[in-house]
Amino acid sequence: MEERKEWPIKLMWSSPILPKAGVFTWLALKKCILTGERLHRLGFLGPFRCIMCKKAEESLDHLLLQCEEAQTVWSFLLGKLGWMVPLPNIVLDLFSSWNIPSCRSVFSSLWLVAPSLVVWEIWNERNIRIFQEKEDSVESFLLRVERAIAESVLAAARNHNLAKHPYTSEDKNIQANWLLVNYQPVNGYLRVNPPLEKEEVKWEPPTKEWIKINFDGASRGNLGTSGVGVVARNDKGVILFKGAR
Ligand SMILES: [Zn+2]
Structure with missing residues (x-):
């Protein structure tokens, strides 16, 4: 029988993963989660x-992997x-077959943290439902998973020293089709940016023999x-008159 590789749990503490998810x-790897089966x-x-899915007994492997709801999250992530x-x-x-990146780069940390965040979010969703x-x-469940991963990726990007660990082409691909394109941190949270709608604003002249006055003002705080x-x-x-103060 082929021996399982151990998931290098130590890596979790040095990565930007949420400590709770770690x-x-x-x-979960020690099989200490109180699922129905346990x-x-x-x-x-029971019943447990x-x-x-409300179809099978709740075991760890069912809940986090085999369940059709879990499968939706995993296919979304892998896609x-x-x-x-x-x-x-x-x-x-x-976890033992997950492709752990050998180099340290911004988005390789994504590979490292993604499966932990997925199982953690599935567990959270399960608890909310119960x-x-x-x-x-x-x-919204998928959006939450995506956000959790995006936050980790952004944390990795902030800690990243580009001179020491330049982007690989894989990083760029992941960045392009992953989150940083669509997400911006807003007040510590991430939100999906709506697609930018460009509206051209241009000065229109007044009708003949009229004068158009445009003005604007700004204040740094009240008073x-x-x-x-x-x-x-x-x-x-x-221009007949212009002024600013
Ligand atoms: Zn299920």
Whole structure:
């Protein structure tokens, strides 16, 4: 039998992964997560159906990998990473076969943190459904996973020393089709930028023999330093008066 490679859990603490997700991954790999199957084995009475699909018993491998809801998240992630491989059925296999980047670059950290953040977010969603009796739509669930990963990628980018670790072409591909194109940090959160709509603004002359006066002002705070500008033009666009203070 082929021996499993150990997931290098130490790497988690030096990467920009959320500490909670790191701890959860470590517990999951030690099979210490209190899923329905485990509670059942500990003597608790069920039923312990998977809250996500409501079809199978909730085991760790089912909840985080085999469940159809989990499969949606994994296919979404792998599609984004451009990595089309069949997923294993067992969480331990997933982590030991995950392609850990050998070089340290901005977006290689994405590869490192992504599976932990995915299992962590699935676990969070499962808890929200059980304990808060709320159910997120698939879209907002996926958006949350994407945000968690985006935040880690941005943290990695901020800590990144470009002189020491230049971008690889793989980094650029991931950057292009991943998050930084679509996300900007706003007040510490990330939001999807709506596509920019360009509206051309251009000065229109007034009708003949009229004068058009344009003015604008700005103030730094209420009763702070202020400025004002004014310009008067005729229908030919000739400036008759201008001033600013
Ligand atoms: Zn399920």
